[in-house]
Amino acid sequence: xxxxxxxxxxxxxxxxxxxxxxxxxxxxxxxIRNVLAPVVCGRPVxxxxxxxxxxxxxxxxxxxxxxxxxxxxxxxxxxxxAAARVLDVPVSRLLGRVHERVAVYGSGGFTSQNTAQLTxxxxxxxxxxGIPRVKIKIAESWGTxxxxxxxxxxxxxxxxxxxxxxxxxxxxxxxxxxxxxxARHLAEQGVTWFEEPVSSDDLAGxxxxxxxxxxxxxxxxxxxxxxxxxxxxxxVDCLQIDVTRCGGYTEWARAAAVxxxxxxxxSAHCAxxxxxxxxxxxxxxxxxxxxxxxxxIESTLFDGCLDPSGGTVAPSPGAPGHGxxxxxxxxxxxxx
Numbered sequence: 001x002x003x004x005x006x007x008x009x010x011x012x013x014x015x016x017x018x019x020x021x022x023x024x025x026x027x028x029x030x031x032i033r034n035v036l037a038p039v040v041c042g043r044p045v046x047x048x049x050x051x052x053x054x055x056x057x058x059x060x061x062x063x064x065x066x067x068x069x070x071x072x073x074x075x076x077x078x079x080x081x082a083a084a085r086v087l088d089v090p091v092s093r094l095l096g097r098v099h100e101r102v103a104v105y106g107s108g109g110f111t112s113q114n115t116a117q118l119t120x121x122x123x124x125x126x127x128x129x130g131i132p133r134v135k136i137k138i139a140e141s142w143g144t145x146x147x148x149x150x151x152x153x154x155x156x157x158x159x160x161x162x163x164x165x166x167x168x169x170x171x172x173x174x175x176x177x178x179x180x181x182x183a184r185h186l187a188e189q190g191v192t193w194f195e196e197p198v199s200s201d202d203l204a205g206x207x208x209x210x211x212x213x214x215x216x217x218x219x220x221x222x223x224x225x226x227x228x229x230x231x232x233x234x235x236v237d238c239l240q241i242d243v244t245r246c247g248g249y250t251e252w253a254r255a256a257a258v259x260x261x262x263x264x265x266x267s268a269h270c271a272x273x274x275x276x277x278x279x280x281x282x283x284x285x286x287x288x289x290x291x292x293x294x295x296x297i298e299s300t301l302f303d304g305c306l307d308p309s310g311g312t313v314a315p316s317p318g319a320p321g322h323g324x325x326x327x328x329x330x331x332x333x334x335x336x
Contacts, residue, residue, distance in 0.1 A: 016045070018082025019326055022244040023271065023294070024070035026336050031071040035059065040075065045086050048079045052250040069224035069247055076248025077274055081321040091322045092315045095249060095281035101314035102279040104272065105167060108292035109136025111145075115155065121292065122159045129309045133165040133287065135193065138182075139173025146178065150185055157189045167193030168215075174198055176205045180212050187214040195219065195240070200232070207235040221245070221269040229255040234262045238286055242269040243278050252278045260284045270294050273305050274322050276315050288313065298324075301331050 022028060039054040055072055062068050084094045106125030109118055118136070125131045136156050138149040156166055168191055174182060179197035186194060193216050198205040200219040210217040220240035223229050225247065233239045239259040243252050256266045256278075265286040268275035272290050279285045290308045299305050302324040306313040316323055 016082050016085045018078035018080070018085065018321070019324060020074040020076065020078030020081060020248070021271075021274075022070040022074040022077075024067055024244075028067055028071040028074065029336070031068065032075055035062070036071060036075050040079070045079075046083050048076070048083050049250055051079055052076050052248070056247075065224035065228075070245055073244045073246060073248040073251075076250050077243065077322070080249045085321040088320050090277065090315050090317060090319060091249070092277040092280045093317070095253070095277065097280050098283045099280045099285065101312045102276065102285055103133070103287040103312050104131060104290040104308045105133030105135055105165070105287055105311075106131045106292070106308075107135045107167075107169075107270075107289045109134070109152070109156065111137050111140040111148075111152075118152065118155065119159050122156060126160045126164055131290070131308060131311045132163070133167065133311065134160055135167035135169055135195070135289070137171065138168045139170035141173075143170075143174045143178050146182065149182070153186065153189050153191065162190070165193070166191050167195065169195040170197050172196045172199040172202075176202070176208065179205075179209055183209070183213040183215060191215050193218060193238075196221075203231060203235050206232075210235060210237060218267065220266075223255065226251065226254050226258065229258050233259045233264050236264065239264050239266045240269045240289075241266050241278075242271065243275050244271045245269075249278055253282075256282045256284060271298075272308070272313075273298050273302065273324055276306055276313050277322050280315060301327055303327060 035058060036055050039058045040051045043051050059068050080091050084091045108121050122134055125134050136152060140148055174197055176198050183194060194213055195218045197209050197217060200222055206217055206219060216237035218238045218240055219236050220232055221242050223246050241252055241255050246252055246255055259266045265284045267286045268279050268288040270289050270291040271294055272288050275288050279288055304323040304325050
């Protein structure tokens with residue numbers, strides 16, 4: 001986690017603290033403190049794009065993808081949070097709200113789960129929370145357990161019923177031939193979302209599968225810069241963007257515009273409580289991945305988390321910033 005950024009805003013009664021975070025290695029922390037913070041401090045709190053541009057210039061020789069982009073994302077999220085708190089408005093309002101609320105899907109279904117654990121998680125999403133979209137992992141052990149993959153897909157469909165959308169995520173574990181054959185079986189089970197059927201770096205493979213597959217072919221969670229999204233958007237049906245990896249809210253907006261230019265929608269990968277603000281501010285937005293692990297982490301560490309029950313979320317129009325308050329007491333056992 002990182003990007004905790006105190007600023008004083010013009011006309012604000014006192015200092016304001018912006019909160020940002022990313023899901024990455026703790027190596028991001030010294031990168032934020034020693035490289036990014038010096039070029040951000042002293043700038044007007046409302047000039048977030050200028051601060052982002054300064055950070056982008058500073059990291060040029062470090063390489064943009066990976067940890068550097070995660071650190072940049074955390075600080076950018078914190079800056080937008082601070083700017084919104086200065087103005088006493090939600091981040092979604094500052095970004096420019098398009099939707100009142102946005103759809104979510106329950107995500108987890110790890111291959112390490114046994115039958116009882118998987119069905120319990122599916123029941124929690126669908127019956128207790130009323131979420132009409134679910135996603136499970138397949139391509140177990142890099143595509144060497146195809147029979148079990150299919151069993152788990154059939155179990156998922158049987159558990160959730162015919163009226164719930166079923167998605168799968170192969171995490172790039174199949175060869176292109178495996179993915180093509182698997183897609184036929186997925187279509188039989190009414191699966192409508194086939195995420196990373198092959199490596200997200202295999203643009204030609206994704207393009208071919210999009211021609212062959214009935215389910216939507218999707219990817220993008222490993223996008224760290226705009227040129228990556230520009231290459232990927234034309235070869236998928238829906239472009240995934242992770243606001244805690246891509247460069248924060250600032251780069252999210254540009255990536256979403258790239259997708260819109262080729263007629264694609266975007267979907268938020270994980271980090272659900274900060275993704276919600278980006279989602280409602282994006283015209284070509286489909287849904288948020290309400291990832292089980294991130295749901296648990298964010299609910300533990302922050303007050304003000306959203307409730308995905310019913311299958312949609314709407315950031316509060318009255319809560320300033322992204323509405324999250326860090327809980328030091330809950331975080332203490334994990335502090336570095």
